[in-house]
Amino acid sequence: MNQVTLQIEGMSCGHCVGQVRNALARLDGVQVRQVKVGEADLSYDPETLTLTEIVEAVKRAGYEVQDAGRAA
Numbered sequence: 001m002n003q004v005t006l007q008i009e010g011m012s013c014g015h016c017v018g019q020v021r022n023a024l025a026r027l028d029g030v031q032v033r034q035v036k037v038g039e040a041d042l043s044y045d046p047e048t049l050t051l052t053e054i055v056e057a058v059k060r061a062g063y064e065v066q067d068a069g070r071a072a
């Protein structure tokens with residue numbers, strides 16, 4: 001599993017957090033670790049899906065990923 005932290009633009013409240021969490025949790029191969037306003041920590045299986053697909057899922061939920069850096 002790869003760990004990644006997404007910096008997400010457009011989130012402002014608990015509703016946004018729920019939307020992003022749901023969008024991520026629906027993806028096969030993704031384990032959501034923490035979602036807060038502006039940021040999502042997750043693990044994903046690179047053999048199941050790519051980081052690009054994860055970013056696209058966040059976009060479809062209505063938010064922009066500013067940065068998808070590897071977590072330390």
Ligand SMILES: [Cu+2]
Nearest residue numbers: 012013015016
């Ligand atoms: Cu909101």
